[in-house]
Amino acid sequence: MPNTRNPRRGSLQYWPRKRSKRVYARVRSWSVLKEIKPLGFAGYKVGMSHIVLQDTRKASTTKGMDIAMPVTLIECPPIKVYAARFYKHTAYGSSIVSDILADSVDKEMERKHNVPKKKEQKEMPKGFDFVHLIVYTQPKLTGIGKKKPEMFEIALSGDKDEQLHYAQSKLGKEITIKEVFKEGQQVDMHGVTKGKGFQGPVKRFGVTLRSHKSEKSRRFPGSLGGWKAQGHIMWRVAKAGKMGYHPRTEYNKWIVKIADGKENNQKGGFMHYGVMKNDFVMVKGSVSGPQKRIVRFNAPMRSSKKYPDTVPALKYVDIQKE
Numbered sequence: 001m002p003n004t005r006n007p008r009r010g011s012l013q014y015w016p017r018k019r020s021k022r023v024y025a026r027v028r029s030w031s032v033l034k035e036i037k038p039l040g041f042a043g044y045k046v047g048m049s050h051i052v053l054q055d056t057r058k059a060s061t062t063k064g065m066d067i068a069m070p071v072t073l074i075e076c077p078p079i080k081v082y083a084a085r086f087y088k089h090t091a092y093g094s095s096i097v098s099d100i101l102a103d104s105v106d107k108e109m110e111r112k113h114n115v116p117k118k119k120e121q122k123e124m125p126k127g128f129d130f131v132h133l134i135v136y137t138q139p140k141l142t143g144i145g146k147k148k149p150e151m152f153e154i155a156l157s158g159d160k161d162e163q164l165h166y167a168q169s170k171l172g173k174e175i176t177i178k179e180v181f182k183e184g185q186q187v188d189m190h191g192v193t194k195g196k197g198f199q200g201p202v203k204r205f206g207v208t209l210r211s212h213k214s215e216k217s218r219r220f221p222g223s224l225g226g227w228k229a230q231g232h233i234m235w236r237v238a239k240a241g242k243m244g245y246h247p248r249t250e251y252n253k254w255i256v257k258i259a260d261g262k263e264n265n266q267k268g269g270f271m272h273y274g275v276m277k278n279d280f281v282m283v284k285g286s287v288s289g290p291q292k293r294i295v296r297f298n299a300p301m302r303s304s305k306k307y308p309d310t311v312p313a314l315k316y317v318d319i320q321k322e
Contacts, residue, residue: 008236008237008238009201009205009206009207009208009221009238010204010205010206010238012236014246017241017246018246019195019242019244019245019246020192020245020246020247022192023150023192023293023294024042024150024152024190024191024192024294024296025190025191025192025247025248025249025296026152026190026247027040027152027153027190027296027298029301030155030298030299031298031299031300031301032157033157033158033299034157034158035157035158036156036157036158036162036163036165036166037156037157037158037166037179037180038133038135038154038155038156038175038179038180039154039155039156039157039180039298039299040154040155040180040296040297040298040299041076041079041154041175041177041180041181041296041297041298042076042079042137042150042152042294042295042296042297043074043075043076043077043177043280043281043294043295043297044074044075044076044077044139044142044144044292044293044294044295045072045073045074045191045273045287045289045290045291045292045293045294045295046072046073046074046075046270046273046276046280046291047072047073047270047271047272047273047291048070048071048072048073048286049070049071049073049317049318049319050068050069050070050071050318051068051069051071051256051282051314051315051316051317051318052066052067052068052069052314052315052316053066053067053069053256053311053312053313053314053315054066054067054312054313054315055067056308056312057306057307057308059306066315069256069284070284070285070286071256071282071283071284071285072282072283072285072286072287073270073276073280073281073282074280074281074282074283074287074295074297075142075261075276075277075278075279075280076176076177076278076279076280076281077137077138077139077141077142077277077278077279078138078141078174078175078176078177078278079135079136079137079138079174079175080102080105080106080135080136080138080172080173080174080175081102081133081134081135081167081170081171081172081173081175082101082102082105082109082113082134082135082136082151083099083100083101083102083133083134083171084099084100084131084132084133084134084167084168084171085098085099085131085132085133085134085153086098086099086100086125086128086130086131087128087129087130087131087132088127088128088129089129094129094130097125097127097128098122098125098128099134100122100124100167100171101116101119101120102171102172103119103171103172104172105172106136106138106149108138108140108147108148108149109136109149109151111147111148111149112136112148112149112150112151113151124164124168128160129160130155130156130160130163131156131160131163131164131167132153132154132155132156133153133154133155133156133167133170134151134152134153135151135152135153135154135175136149136150136151137149137150137151137294141277141278142274142276142277142278143269143273143274143275143276143277144273144274144292146292150294152296157299176279177258177279177281178258178279181255181258181281181297182255182258183255183256183257183258183310183311184254184255184307184308184309184310184311185255185309186252186253186254186255186300186303186304186307187252187253187255187283187297187298187299187300188249188250188251188252188253188297188298188299188300188301189249189250189253189283189287189288189295189296189297190247190248190249190295190296190297190298191247191248191250191287191288191289191293191294191295191296192245192246192247192248192288192289192293193244193245193246193247193248193288193289194244194245194288194289194290195242195243195244195245196242196243196244196245197242197243197244198240198241198242198243199240199241199242199243200219200240201219201220201221201238201239201240202219203243204238204240204241204243205238207219207220207221207222207238208222210222221237221238221239248288250285250287250288251300251301251302252300252302252303252304252306252307253283253284253285253287253297254283254284254285254307255281255282255283255284255311256282256283256284256311256314257281257282257311257314258279258280258281258282259279259280259282260279260280261276261277261278261279261280262276262277264276264280264317264319265319266319270291271291272290272291272292273291273292281297283297284307
């Protein structure tokens with residue numbers, strides 16, 4: 001039997017294979033809820049740990065037993081509302097009607113955005129269909145050694161009158177994680193993966209190593225054959241290049257715990273992160289990106305029935321407290 005040649009490797013689900021333009025992901029679709037509140041939040045990845053709890057899932061083979069579960073810790077300092085953005089539906093999609101800025105803004109916002117020195121007194125527009133909040137993070141409240149905030153939009157649930165009232169009440173004020181999410185809820189995580197730098201086709205695409213007797217190279221794709229008959233190598237062929245730093249979305253991540261980070265610090269601080277100073281979220285499983293990177297999480301687009309709405313009491317948390 002001859003050796004099977006397989007130059008076509010790697011998933012084409014994500015294309016083009018480009019690096020992210022910025023360190024935090026962009027969100028372009030939002031779920032629909034009846035309760036009036038923001039549909040998203042953001043935090044900084046602390047690291048991973050594991051917990052032990054009783055399995056209460058109905059269809060689980062380990063129901064009623066104590067199981068170990070990997071978790072990711074995300075520190076969530078309060079976010080501040082910079083502006084309310086009003087949209088209107090048109091035949092060509094949603095268009096911006098107006099922006100109403102907050103009266104006072106933190107001085108760190110000047111590092112990120114050209115904040116106008118004179119505030120224009122604008123009236124609330126009437127011809128709009130829905131409202132988004134433009135918010136910014138407060139990394140100065142954490143210990144990651146960063147002052148420049150991230151700024152992005154967050155959608156609101158409810159009808160437009162409720163959205164208008166909520167935006168007016170929160171303009172220039174803080175929003176905490178406990179106002180948006182609760183324990184046992186599922187969220188969609190949006191993050192940017194670790195950057196791996198310039199890598200060859202074996203690590204980048206999983207191309208099979210050629211025989212040790214092959215000439216010239218071992219870690220290149222095999223015989224391309226018809227893949228180069230058109231006069232150039234096709235774009236589908238696995239080639240070397242920059243790997244990682246891609247925006248990715250993970251659906252239906254389970255929030256296991258929301259608590260005060262000051263009371264749940266690792267002795268001496270968490271490795272590659274430091275000491276938590278704000279509320280944190282404990283999420284089941286892993287999350288894209290390295291420590292200190294911002295992670296956005298939103299209300300789920302299509303929640304799963306796999307996890308219960310309430311979290312059983314944690315029997316063990318692998319955090320060596322001071």
